[in-house]
Each structure stands twice: as C-alpha cells, then as structure tokens.
Amino acid sequence: MNRRRFSRAFLGALGGSALSPSILSALSASSPITRLGDGGPHQRPGSSALAEAPHTFTHPRSPDLPRINGPRLHEWLKDLSRFGRRPDGGVDRLAFSDADLQARAYVRSLMLEAALEVRMDEAGNLLARRPGRESLPPLMLGSHIDSVPAGGNYDGPLGTLGAIEVARTLAEAGVATRHPLEVVVFVNEEGGKTGSRIMAGEFRPEELELVAASGCTIREGILRLGGNPDALHRARREPRSVAGFLEIHVEQGGGLESEGIPIGVVEGIVGIRRWNATVRGEANHAGTTPMDQRKDALLAGAELVPVVNRAAASLPGSQVATVGRIQALPGAPNVIPGEVHLSVEIRDMSMEGIQEVFRRVRLGADAIESAHGTPIALEEFYESAAAPTDEGFRTWVEEAAEGLGLAHRRMPSGAGHDAQAVAQFAPVGMIFIPSVGGISHHPDEYSRPEDVEAGVNVLLRTLLLADAGLS
Numbered sequence: 153m154n155r156r157r158f159s160r161a162f163l164g165a166l167g168g169s170a171l172s173p174s175i176l177s178a179l180s181a182s183s184p185i186t187r188l189g190d191g192g193p194h195q196r197p198g199s200s201a202l203a204e205a206p207h208t209f210t211h212p213r214s215p216d217l218p219r220i221n222g223p224r225l226h227e228w229l230k231d232l233s234r235f236g237r238r239p240d241g242g243v244d245r246l247a248f249s250d251a252d253l254q255a256r257a258y259v260r261s262l263m264l265e266a267a268l269e270v271r272m273d274e275a276g277n278l279l280a281r282r283p284g285r286e287s288l289p290p291l292m293l294g295s296h297i298d299s300v301p302a303g304g305n306y307d308g309p310l311g312t313l314g315a316i317e318v319a320r321t322l323a324e325a326g327v328a329t330r331h332p333l334e335v336v337v338f339v340n341e342e343g344g345k346t347g348s349r350i351m352a353g354e355f356r357p358e359e360l361e362l363v364a365a366s367g368c369t370i371r372e373g374i375l376r377l378g379g380n381p382d383a384l385h386r387a388r389r390e391p392r393s394v395a396g397f398l399e400i401h402v403e404q405g406g407g408l409e410s411e412g413i414p415i416g417v418v419e420g421i422v423g424i425r426r427w428n429a430t431v432r433g434e435a436n437h438a439g440t441t442p443m444d445q446r447k448d449a450l451l452a453g454a455e456l457v458p459v460v461n462r463a464a465a466s467l468p469g470s471q472v473a474t475v476g477r478i479q480a481l482p483g484a485p486n487v488i489p490g491e492v493h494l495s496v497e498i499r500d501m502s503m504e505g506i507q508e509v510f511r512r513v514r515l516g517a518d519a520i521e522s523a524h525g526t527p528i529a530l531e532e533f534y535e536s537a538a539a540p541t542d543e544g545f546r547t548w549v550e551e552a553a554e555g556l557g558l559a560h561r562r563m564p565s566g567a568g569h570d571a572q573a574v575a576q577f578a579p580v581g582m583i584f585i586p587s588v589g590g591i592s593h594h595p596d597e598y599s600r601p602e603d604v605e606a607g608v609n610v611l612l613r614t615l616l617l618a619d620a621g622l623s
C-alpha cells in the first residue's frame with residue numbers, strides 16, 4: 153500500500169472524529185509510520201521524537217523518582233481504542249485485520265516519538281529499543297494490542313502503552329538504565345500467543361496453516377504484518393538473551409476491585425489440563441424401557457458435573473475445575489441417551505494441585521460408574537504447564553507498590569498471557585490492576601484512570617529495581 157492510500161485508510165479508521173496531537177503527528181507526511189511491513193533494519197526516531205534529557209544515574213530507591221504522565225497515557229488509550237471500534241464502545245481488533253495493522257502503525261509512531269529505535273522480527277513482533285549504559289541483555293516489557301471479537305480496550309493496550317509511557321518518562325527524565333530496554337508488541341496473543349511462542353521456540357510449523365479469527369492463516373497474517381514465516385527461527389530468543397520481562401495487565405476478574413486493592417502481584421500463570429469424559433450407557437426406547445432396566449448415560453454424566461465442582465471447591469487454595477460442554481447421543485426426546493461426552497478442565501498454579509483435583513474427579517467417576525453400570529473414560533487432550541513468575545520480580549513489585557503507598561496482594565493469573573511463553577527464556581514478572589466488575593473480553597471491560605496510572609507507576613519503579621538487581 154502506498155503512503156497516500158495508507159493515510160486515507162488510517163483516517164477512515166478513525167471515523168473523522170477529533171484527532172489527538174499524537175494521531176495527527178502519526179499522519180504527517182514525513183512520519184515513518186506509513187512504512188508498513190518493513191521487517192528490515194532498525195528504524196530510528198524521526199525529527200518529531202523528543203530530545204532526551206541529559207542522562208543521570210537515578211538510584212531505584214531515591215525519593216524523587218520520576219512519575220509517568222497519566223493524562224498522556226489516557227490520551228493514547230483513547231486513541232488506540234478507535235482502531236476497530238464498535239458502536240457499543242468495545243473493539244474488534246483481531247490479529248492481522250486492517251484494524252490491527254493500523255493500530256500497530258499508531259503504536260509504532262508512539263515508539264518513535266519516545267525516541268525508541270523500532271524494528272520488527274520475523275514473527276511480526278514490534279520491538280522498540282532504548283540503549284542501556286552497560287553491555288547487558290535487555291530488560292523487556294510490553295504486551296499485545298490484538299483483541300478477541302467484541303473485546304474491550306484494556307486487555308493488552310494497558311501493558312503495551314504503559315511500557316511505552318515508562319520508556320518515554322525515563323527519556324524525559326534523562327534516566328539511564330544499566331540494561332537496554334526493549335518494548336515489545338506481541339503478535340496474535342488472543343489467537344494462541346503466536347508472537348511470544350515463536351520467541352520461545354514453542355510454535356510448531358504446522359500452526360502456520362491454522363486459520364486465525366480474522367479469516368487468514370497465521371502464515372498469511374505474518375506476511376501481512378511484514379514478517380517472514382519461513383524464517384521464524386531467527387525470531388527465537390535463547391535463554392539468558394533477555395535479562396527479564398515485565399508485563400502489566402488488567403486482572404480480568406473481580407478480586408482486586410472487590411477487596412479495594414490496587415495492585416496484584418502475579419505469582420504466575422496457572423497450569424491447565426483438559427479431559428474428554430465419555431460415559432457409556434445403553435440407548436433404548438424411552439417409552440418401553442422400565443426405569444429399573446436403564447443404563448442412562450446422561451443421568452450418570454449429569455452426576456459427574458457436581459463431582460468436578462466439589463473436587464476443586466472442597467480443597468483449600470485457588471484451584472478451579474469446570475465442565476464446560478456436554479453432549480448426549482443420540483440426542484432425541486424419545487431415546488434414552490446411550491453415550492454422553494463432557495469436557496473437564498482443571499487449573500491451578502501447581503501441576504501437583506491439578507493432579508490432586510483430578511484424582512478426586514476419578515474417584516467420583518468410579519462411584520458413578522458402579523452405581524449406574526455406565527463406564528466413564530477420562531482421556532486427556534490438552535496440557536499447558538504452569539508458569540510461575542520470578543520471586544525477585546514479585547518482591548520488586550511489592551517494594552515498588554509500597555514506595556507509592558499502594559496496597560498489594562499476591563495472586564495467580566487464571567488467564568493465559570504472553571509472559572507464560574516468555575518464562576521459557578527469561579525470568580518474568582507481572583502486575584495486575586483492578587478490572588471494574590471483573591468484566592473482561594467484553595466491550596464493558598474498564599479500569600479506572602487512577603488505577604491505570606498507579607499501576608504504570610509501579611511498572612516504572614519495578615523496572616528500575618529490576619535494572620539494579622538483575623545481572
């Protein structure tokens with residue numbers, strides 16, 4: 153797409169409403185953001201980028217640490233919400249869609265304005281770098297900007313724009329970190345953590361042919377972003393090539409809000425195991441088979457649902473277990489169900505904890521089996537290992553929150569995040585802020601401006617503590 157056509161598409165996406173100075177500067181003819189899809193060498197900040205203040209050495213525990221610019225961050229969040237906006241205020245910004253491409257161009261313009269050097273890796277991840285004063289591996293921070301269909305405006309954008317705001321605040325204050333900083337926007341988080349899993353070397357080549365939510369294959373999508381699906385190995389990060397990774401995200405649950413705690417110190421991303429449960433009974437005539445002669449697979453399967461619930465609820469801890477799907481066969485009003493399929497999912501921070509819940513499910517299933525004469529098979533079809541965060545990062549997040557007078561508590565993340573894949577090659581830390589009403593993956597997803605600002609100030613301080621503490 154040439155520059156003129158791109159700018160028109162960009163304007164169209166914004167619906168002609170009042171534009172903030174950031175968007176206007178992004179649209180200026182000299183802006184490098186119109187160079188979509190260049191996976192080439194580093195792109196240096198343009199003339200509109202801020203001039204860095206003279207560098208100082210700021211102690212991470214000094215009383216006069218810089219604070220982020222909250223109003224500016226909110227302006228950026230508002231601007232980003234226009235890409236893929238829905239009439240209900242939510243967003244359709246599926247990975248690889250036009251809205252995703254335009255939003256990435258906007259984010260790139262913010263990176264360049266923040267005096268960061270921008271490049272794209274072969275996976276299509278956007279990477280923006282700020283030099284450090286020592287020769288060390290980079291400290292990485294960031295998140296994603298793609299959304300689920302009918303998603304909200306905080307899941308992803310908070311961590312992405314928060315990271316850019318931190319880098320910009322450091323530049324404006326002239327704070328020179330020991331480690332280089334690398335701000336990252338991961339590709340297709342919502343559709344399977346494509347970008348971060350490619351970095352971790354977890355992505356299998358056959359996944360390139362899977363169809364993404366926006367309708368193209370992952371291969372086509374990566375090409376669309378300007379990446380190179382045939383050279384994904386070059387985007388891989390080896391262990392110890394990144395000093396640490398830090399992500400701020402909305403909680404996506406109601407715990408912090410209901411307790412009035414502004415900062416969640418994430419202990420890790422829970423492990424997940426899923427099983428297909430098959431209950432075998434005998435299909436027979438619903439009118440002529442007496443009640444004492446039935447092997448009703450649905451009756452037995454229905455009893456498994458509370459068994460799964462109690463297996464998790466009866467133990468102390470934050471483990472959860474769910475039957476999310478049930479199907480009775482043959483599925484006719486006048487036939488006793490002969491076979492029933494259910495899904496069983498268990499999540500916990502500890503894989504041993506998951507095993508213990510499953511042991512209780514199996515015991516309960518055995519009891520149902522003998523009571524009804526209906527064998528129950530439980531076949532595992534999915535496993536995702538728990539990804540604990542680094543203890544150093546947890547204590548730095550706590551210290552940062554305390555320095556700002558903010559209450560905090562430790563908690564697991566029940567949802568998956570890019571940090572889970574990054575944990576394969578670097579120590580990771582995560583910060584949660586409250587989601588109002590616990591609503592997420594929905595247009596009503598919302599976090600209060602004061603919580604956003606407090607959280608990103610914690611991100612900034614945690615980064616400085618990690619910069620001093622990590623080798």
Ligand SMILES: [Zn+2]
Nearest residue numbers: 307308341401
């Ligand atoms: Zn997210």
